[in-house]
Amino acid sequence: MQTNNTPVYWNIYPAAIALAGIIVFIFATFGPPASSSGFVSALKGLLQAVAPDYVASKAHYQAIPGPGSWLMAFVLGMAIGGFIAGRTFPQPVRDVPEIWEAKWPGRLRRYAVTFLGGFLILFASRLAGGCTLGLFISGSSQLAVSGLYFGALIFGAAMLTARLIYGRQKGR
Template sequence: MFISILIFGFLFGLILQYASLNKYNTIGGMATLDDLTVAKAIAVAIGLGAILLNIEIGLGFASFHVKPLILGGIVIGGILFGTGMAILGYCPGTLAISLGEGSLDALAGIIGGLLGGLVFTLVLPSIKSILGPDLGAISLQTLIPSKVAFYVVLIIIGVVFIAAAFWLHGFEKQKNYRWLIAGALLAILNTIVFSQFGSDRPIGASTTYPYLSDVLAGLTQNDYFAKIQKPGHWELIFLGGAFLAGLIGSLVTKTFKLKMVYENWEKYRGASNVQRAIWAFIGGFILIFGARMAGGCTSGHVISGGMQMAVSSLLFAVVVFGSLLLTGKLFYKS
């Protein structure tokens, strides 16, 4: 099991690295609308993945893992996650890949994320009241009882997501279609991970941070750690594979380089290494705290949940991208 999870993480890392989906310039560029690669790849992953996964589930080879619609956590957590993502320029999963490539700002973000995970564990008992109400696990499958109608609507929605990606691509006027290949491969990989022959769970990353920080701090005798122990362990191994992909991939292509400040950050915020490290730390803290409030991140909520047509995940995606763009407009000023 350890080896298979490590391989899944390695493939995940290679896919994101192939299309530069892990890089600060790409994710930060989404916040400033300088680069739409992330949105296009995610739209393809959700559109194609929804069709593949639901067919797989219908055939009995996998099962749903829909996250509940805990309204306060989804909305507030989504706002925080989008803010942290814009400032940091990474997602919980891409931090590991970029660290493997030598990105020092990713390391600062990881440290901030570990602290964010630890603080969330400590304050969770006192903020539970603002996370609700819990409206249950709602998805397209629960909303449309008829199987025929469900698959018809599912395919239409899937095609719309893919068409939206091409529509966005039209604005950029680029000939690079790596985002399309990466999005399709992410959908296929997640479908395999979901299967009974894979890990019988979705891809995820953010649970790693409170899991690891709680272990390091000895904060394991609580209800929250008991809840996240199994998924956190899985995701830690998965991100270990992603880190190896970043490291090996960058060494093979001779692109490994220790670097703190990237071009897009310098364009808007200056060339100070210290300032970048501080903001990356803050962004990482906000990112992971928000992810834990919402119960997931870009990979575990937006992509994996989107593939299941989960209402909680689709709402989270809308809130995150809205917060990402608003923060990008306010935080990045040329």
Template sequence: MSDSGRWNPYVAGGLSGLVMVGSVALSNAYFGASTTFVRMAGMIEKAFAPEHVAGLAYFTKEAPIVDWQWMFVVGILLGAFVAAMLSGTYRVQAVPDMWRERFGTSAGLRGVAAFVGGFLALFGARLAGGCPSGHGLSGVAQLAGSGLVSLVCFFVGGLIVARLLYGGRR
């Protein structure tokens, strides 16, 4: 880590690559999490209406269970928390500074925007048959041309949305 508490991107990228190698070696699976939230919804629904979930065509081939993708998402959450704690940058903040400067202090507006953005990301991941980590990171690791195209499109899309939301501010 540098003096600012941020990780060197080359070190972080190298460590991510080692995590992917470990993932393939231990679970025979590449990064990806596009079905995690659908399965989690199925697990919750199964607690209240098991006969309904059993009759859904999607869950006859993809059972709503805790699997490696679910653990991958939990690992991302825990890893981000540990990294923030170790770097000294962790803080609870309902409205990030950049958002506050551009849109004001409303936590409700921030929550609605985050929900809509999350919905669009999940919809796009389901529509594309995979998420950015699955198509982009895992695809590039497998030297798939489609993975490289996906990764470039995710970055360009992120740059465009950031420019639209924050107007080029730092």
């Protein structure tokens, strides 16, 4: 029996082909580029059925596309894809990375930090008028300079943020 501590990953080629297929399917079927921050349109549809006067009185909901757009399929696809990924991955996945346990001991602190990070990302995407990941994924899949440039900026900012939060790890 071989004892190797190297983590097991999916082969990159089937994963890349699957992602490309999903992007092509979304573009061909629903038209607009993929993003998930507009999931609020599904909420608008639900609220419109329950409280149409409330939705009509809010400018925020007027700017959001109605239900039946590709957003519901996209968000549902993320849930289905996550389930399939969890069932087909060759080994169990550790829920909390060791680096998180070391940096933020205690479940409540980790939840608070995660919530704060999610809130900041949501606030920034709504402030920018859309999902930044959507710009990166849809823009780079079209080889748009703006999408590729923004993707490089995202990775640079992510590396800088990780260095600021975690510092330099010993042995690296």
